[in-house]
Amino acid sequence: MTFPSFQGFESSPSFQSDFSYETRPVRVVFRPGAAVTATPGEAARLGLRRLLVVCGSRGEAVARAVADALGDTCVGVHAEARMHVPVEDADRAVAAVRAAGADGCVAVGGGSAIGLGKAIALRTGLPLIAVPSTYSGSEMTPVWGLTEHGTKRTGRDPVVQPRSVVYDPTLTLTLPVPLTVTSGVNALAHAVEALYAPDTSPLISVMAEEGVRAMAEALARLAAAPEDLDARSRALYAAWLCGTCLGSTTMGLHHKVCHVLGGTFQLPHAETHTVVLPYVLAHNAPAAPHTLAVLRRALGAEDAPRALWELAGRLGAPRSLAELGLAEGDVTPAADRVAGEPYANPRPVTADDVRAVLRAAYEGGPPEPAEATTL
Numbered sequence: 001m002t003f004p005s006f007q008g009f010e011s012s013p014s015f016q017s018d019f020s021y022e023t024r025p026v027r028v029v030f031r032p033g034a035a036v037t038a039t040p041g042e043a044a045r046l047g048l049r050r051l052l053v054v055c056g057s058r059g060e061a062v063a064r065a066v067a068d069a070l071g072d073t074c075v076g077v078h079a080e081a082r083m084h085v086p087v088e089d090a091d092r093a094v095a096a097v098r099a100a101g102a103d104g105c106v107a108v109g110g111g112s113a114i115g116l117g118k119a120i121a122l123r124t125g126l127p128l129i130a131v132p133s134t135y136s137g138s139e140m141t142p143v144w145g146l147t148e149h150g151t152k153r154t155g156r157d158p159v160v161q162p163r164s165v166v167y168d169p170t171l172t173l174t175l176p177v178p179l180t181v182t183s184g185v186n187a188l189a190h191a192v193e194a195l196y197a198p199d200t201s202p203l204i205s206v207m208a209e210e211g212v213r214a215m216a217e218a219l220a221r222l223a224a225a226p227e228d229l230d231a232r233s234r235a236l237y238a239a240w241l242c243g244t245c246l247g248s249t250t251m252g253l254h255h256k257v258c259h260v261l262g263g264t265f266q267l268p269h270a271e272t273h274t275v276v277l278p279y280v281l282a283h284n285a286p287a288a289p290h291t292l293a294v295l296r297r298a299l300g301a302e303d304a305p306r307a308l309w310e311l312a313g314r315l316g317a318p319r320s321l322a323e324l325g326l327a328e329g330d331v332t333p334a335a336d337r338v339a340g341e342p343y344a345n346p347r348p349v350t351a352d353d354v355r356a357v358l359r360a361a362y363e364g365g366p367p368e369p370a371e372a373t374t375l
Contacts, residue, residue, distance in 0.1 A: 015202065016200075016201065016202055016205075019199070019200070019201035019202070020199065020201070021201045021203055021204075021248060022248065024142065024158065024161050024247070025161075025163070026140070026161060026162060026163065026164070026165060027042070027045075027163070027164045027165070028164075028165045028167065028240070029042065029164070029165070029166050029167065030167040030233075030236075030237070030240075031167075031168070032168060032169055032170045032229065032233075033168060033170060034166050034167065034168040035062065035065070035066055035069075035108070035131050035166060035168040035170075035171055036065055036066060036068075036069040037069070038166050038168075039066055039069060039070065039106060039129065039131060039166050040069055040070050040071070040073070042129055042164040042166060043070065043073055043104070043106070043129060045164070046104065046127055046129070046163055046164065048073065048103050048104035048127065048129075049073050049103060050073065050075045050100065050101055050102050050103045050104070051070055051073050051074050051075065051102060051103070051104050051105065051106050051129075052074075052075055052076050052077075052078055052096060052097050052100050052102040052104075052105050052106075052120075053066055053067045053070070053074055053076070053077045053078070053105070053106045053107075053108060054077075054078045054079075054080075054081060054093060054105055054106070054107050054108070054113055054116050054117050054120070055077065055078075055079050055081055055107070055108045055109045055113045056079065056080075056081040056082065056109050056110070056112050056113050057079055057080075058109070059108060059109035059110070059113060059133055060077070060079040062108055062109070062133060062171055063077055063079065063108040063109065063113075064077055066106060066108050066131060070106070074106075075100040075101065075102055076096065076100050076102075078093055078096045080092060080093065080116075081107075081109060081112040081113040081115070081116040082112055082116075083111075083112050083262065083268065083269050084112075084115075084145065084147040084152055084262050084263050084266075084269065085112070085115040085116055085118075085119050085144075085145055085146050085147060086146075086147050086148070087146050087147065087148040089116060089119075090116065090119035090120070090123065090146060093116055093119065093120050094119075094120055094123045094124060097120055097124060097126065098124075102126065103126065103127075104126050104127045104128070104129065105117050105120050105121065105126060105127075105128050105129070106128075106129045106130075106131060107128060107129070107130050107131065107139075107162070108131040108133065109131075109132070109133050109134070110132065110133055110134035110136050110183065111134065111136030111138045111186075111269060111270075112269075114130050114132060114136065114138045114139050114162070115138060115144070115145055117130065117162070118138075118143075118144045118145075118160035119144060119146060119160075121159055121160045122144050122157055122159060122160050125159055127163045128160065128161075128162045128163060129162060129163065129164045129165075129166065130162035130164070130165045130166070131165075131166045131168065131171070132165070132167065132171075132236075132239070133171040133172055133175070134172065134175060134179070134183040134239075134270075135172075135180075135183040135184045135186065135187045135215070135235055135236065135238070135239035136183060136186060136187065136239065136243070136269075136270070137186075137187045137190050137239045137240070137242050137243020137244075137246060138243060139162050139165045139243060140162075140165065140240055140243030140244045140246075140247050141161070141243055141244075141246050141247030142156050142157060142158050142159075142160055142161040142247055143155070143156055143160075143246065143247065143251075144156075144157060144160045145259070147262075147263045150263065150264045151263055151264060152259045152260070152262060152263025152264070154251075154255075154259060161247070165240075167236050167237075167240065169229060169232040169233040169236050170229070170232075172232045172235070172236060173226070173227055173229065173232060175226075176226075177222065177223055177226050177315075177316070178316060178317065179270065180219070180222050180223075180226065180235070181219055181222075181223065181274070181312070181315040181316065181317045182268075182270035182271045182273070182274045182317050182318075183239075183270045184215050184218070184219045184222075184235055184238070184239070185215075185219075185270070185273060185274040185277065185308070185311070185312060185317065186269070186270040186273040186274065187211070187215055187238060187239040187242040187243065188211075188212055188215050188216070188242060188277065188308070189254055189255075189258075189273045189274075189276075189277045190242040190243055190245055190246035191207070191208035191211045191212050191241070191242040191245045191246075192208070192212070192254070192277065192281060192291065192295065193246070193249070193251060193252050193254045193255060194208055194242075194245035194246055194248070194249040195208050195245075195288070195290065195291040195294055195295070196252065196284060196287070196288040196290070196291045196346045197249035197250045197251075197252060197344065198250055198344050198346075199248075199249050199250055200249055201248075204245050204248060204249060205290070205294055207241045207242075207244055207245050208241070208242070208245045208294060208298075209294045209297060209298045210238075210241055210298075211238045211239075211240075211241030211242040211245065212238075212242070212294075212295060212298035212299065213297075213298040213299075214234050214235075214237060214238035214241070215234075215235060215238035215239070215242065216298070216299055216311060217234065218231045218232075218234040218235035218238060219235065219311070219315055220311075220314075220315070221234075222235065223314075223315045223316070250343075250344045251343065251344075252284075252343060252344050252345040252346070253280050253283070253284065253338075253343070253345045253347075253349055253354075253357075254273075254276060254277060254280040254281075256338050256341070256343050257276050257280060257334075257338050257354070257357065257358070258272050258273050258276055260334055260337050260338050261276070261321070261326065261334060264334070264337060265326060265330055265334060267321070267324045267325065267326060268324060271317070271318050271324055272321075272324060274312050274317050274318065274319075275312075275318055275319060275320060275321055275323075275324060275361050275364070276321075276357075276361050277308055278305040278306065278308045278309040278312075278367040279305070279357045279358075279360045279361045279367050280357055281295075281304060281305045281308065281367070282305040282360075282367035282368060282369060282370055283347065283353065283356075283357050283370045284345065284346050284347050284370075285304075285305065285369065285370055286347065286370055287346040287347035288346045288347075291346075292304055295307075299311075303369075305367040305369075306366055306367060309366055309367055319364040320361065320362060320363060320364025321358070321361045321362040321364070322362055322363070322364065323364065326362060328362065331355060331358045331359055331362055332355060334354075334358055335351050335354035335355040335357075335358050336351050338354045338358075339351040339353075339354050
């Protein structure tokens with residue numbers, strides 16, 4: 001298998017010469033079949049002898065195959081991962097780890113499973129191995145999230161960064177096309193927001209452009225041929241790049257909106273990212289010319305927000321918050337909650353701004369260009 005090249009990449013008009021970039025210790029194994037053939041070796045490299053495998057109910061069969069491959073080093077399978085990692089789920093998982101005397105965890109599945117593995121690592125300090133089966137990109141970040149009393153809290157801690165990531169594209173072959181698309185656009189959102197983060201860098205720009213290009217191309221192929229292993233591999237590679245971008249930068253308006261909609265209003269994670277992304281990008285566009293330039297190249301389109309909206313539509317993804325179950329009366333409370341907490345964003349954000357973004361996302365029409373503001 002060959003990955004997309006960097007052909008077509010053009011230098012920015014001016015080089016960003018003031019930045020910091022931190023490389024985190026993580027080992028990646030990428031090959032078909034690696035979930036069962038490589039995970040035991042990764043555990044041995046880390047000196048782990050008592051591993052608890054965590055997963056969600058949907059991915060339990062794959063997780064048990066990984067557990068079987070681990071043999072006597074597996075002390076159990078905990079199949080209780082759910083979206084947004086409710087704090088009570090984290091409590092039960094930590095109790096299971098301690099009861100089993102585990103010295104590490106293997107998270108098998110999508111963002112929910114990896115999120116639960118991170119919650120365990122945060123509470124216990126135990127090393128985590130991630131075996132992702134979707135395109136969430138969470139495996140490449142030190143970001144954790146927990147939901148309690150209707151509020152999703154996030155933070156960063158190097159202890160939750162998986163020590164080893166095993167990418168096995170065969171695990172994604174059975175991912176339904178609708179989830180394939182929304183999971184992939186979720187990954188794109190990580191790259192997009194990293195481009196205009198206050199701590200972005202030239203390296204982030206390169207990874208984000210390649211990640212967006214590779215994912216958009218892979219998703220178009222997978223919508224037509226879901227069992228195309230090469231396209232599945234490219235999508236997983238793109239998720240790796242997009243997740244790395246998120247892990248190295250500060251989240252802004254897009255992720256804050258999605259965390260509120262998910263944690264407080266219980267909207268589905270990947271689908272919410274897919275709906276919201278074009279509208280937040282349209283809002284931030286006047287303050288993010290470099291982001292727009294990169295996305296124009298990656299997507300081959302002049303209007304990047306509309307291109308993302310059209311991509312979702314062509315591939316059958318939801319395009320409105322109403323489709324996801326948000327009540328019209330929830331738009332204003334959600335906007336107030338988003339605007340009420342500080343976070344980095346290239347353009348100032350008021351409750352009225354967020355209300356306008358959410359109203360547009362609720363209705364689901366084409367994203368309209370935002371008016372430029374004096375920053």
